[in-house]
Amino acid sequence: xxxxxxxxxxxxxxxxxxxERYAIGGAVGxxxxxxxxATLDVDIFVAFRSEPGSLLLxxxxxxxxxxxxGGTMExxxxxxxxxxxxxxxxxxxxxxxxxxxxxxxxxxxxPTRVFTAEHLAAIALQTGRAKxxxxxxxxxxxxxxAAPRFQAILARHALVDAWQKFERQFLSDAP
Amino acid sequence: xxxxLQKILESKRALRRNLAAxxxxxxxxxLDALRERELAxxxxxxxxxxxxxxxxxxxxxxxxx
Numbered sequence: 001x002x003x004x005x006x007x008x009x010x011x012x013x014x015x016x017x018x019x020e021r022y023a024i025g026g027a028v029g030x031x032x033x034x035x036x037x038a039t040l041d042v043d044i045f046v047a048f049r050s051e052p053g054s055l056l057l058x059x060x061x062x063x064x065x066x067x068x069x070g071g072t073m074e075x076x077x078x079x080x081x082x083x084x085x086x087x088x089x090x091x092x093x094x095x096x097x098x099x100x101x102x103x104x105x106x107x108x109x110x111p112t113r114v115f116t117a118e119h120l121a122a123i124a125l126q127t128g129r130a131k132x133x134x135x136x137x138x139x140x141x142x143x144x145x146a147a148p149r150f151q152a153i154l155a156r157h158a159l160v161d162a163w164q165k166f167e168r169q170f171l172s173d174a175p
Numbered sequence: 176x177x178x179x180l181q182k183i184l185e186s187k188r189a190l191r192r193n194l195a196a197x198x199x200x201x202x203x204x205x206l207d208a209l210r211e212r213e214l215a216x217x218x219x220x221x222x223x224x225x226x227x228x229x230x231x232x233x234x235x236x237x238x239x240x
Contacts, residue, residue, distance in 0.1 A: 001211055003203045028206065035194035036202045038209035083210070108200035141188075151183055 001082035003028065006042055007112045009069065009080055018065045023102030023113040024044045025095075025120065030135055032105055033117040033144045037135075041084040045099050045107060045115075048089050059087050064120075093128055094119070094157045118150040125154075125162055137170055 015017055022139050023029070027044035048057035054086040066078050077084035088095035090119075098119035105114050115123070124132035139145050195204070 001207045003206055004200065028203075031202050031206055032199055033195070035191045036205040038213045040210060041204065042214065063222070082207075095238075104198060107203060108198070128177060 003042065003081070003083060004080035004107055004110055006083050006085060007107060007110055009066070009086070010044060011111065012122045013062065013065055018061050018067070019046045019048070021099070023099050023115050025098070025115045025123065027135070029115050030120050032114045033120070034138050035140055041086055043086055043088055045088050045090055045095060047099065057089060062087055064126070076141065081118060092126070094153070097156070098123060116149070117144045118146060118153055120152060121145055122157065122159060125159055125166060126157070128162070133166070133170070136166065140171065
């Protein structure tokens with residue numbers, strides 16, 4: 001089980017032209033900025049290529065490529081180096097922006113791209129499950145967010161009200 | 176060792192800061208180990224459908240309605 005191997009395989013897939021660009025999101029992405037928190041899968045956001053003659057975007061070339069290199073399909077996941085990996089298209093403007101503005105990171109000599117801390121936090125706010133709120137709190141408590149950049153993202157994606165509600169719920173000293 | 180709650184909480188915060196500041200490669204290795212542990216624990220857990228609250232796992236990529 002080795003996430004670094006997963007990253008290396010995805011880098012090779014990008015170098016081979018199967019995907020244009022990718023970025024790590026979710027709990028694994030958050031680990032680049034915070035303390036590690038257990039997760040069961042790896043979320044990879046990709047700009048899918050459309051297949052020739054089709055307007056539909058398809059992950060099939062990704063699955064074909066990875067299966068030929070030892071990956072095994074399990075439902076919506078493909079298992080690489082012991083990790084279930086999910087390839088996700090950017091299905092909202094926020095995630096699309098996060099993919100476009102993802103930053104280069106180095107994992108002991110292996111390059112990769114990761115959502116910014118501010119985008120990960122904004123996506124957590126937008127998604128709003130209990131574990132997303134917990135992650136957002138982690139970002140705040142760790143001081144991992146650049147406030148002007150985070151506020152600008154919230155404003156661009158109509159999340160200011162949601163943030164104010166979150167602040168009242170979790171960051172206010174008042175009962 | 177102390178049972179002073181403030182000291183305990185502060186030491187937890189310090190541990191979290193320390194973990195967050197470690198090199199990414201080391202933190203990713205920790206994720207590998209955490210996942211192995213979680214799978215082992217889940218494998219031993221006795222599941223019950225009738226007890227406990229459960230949040231439906233809505234994929235976080237979807238925009239809430």
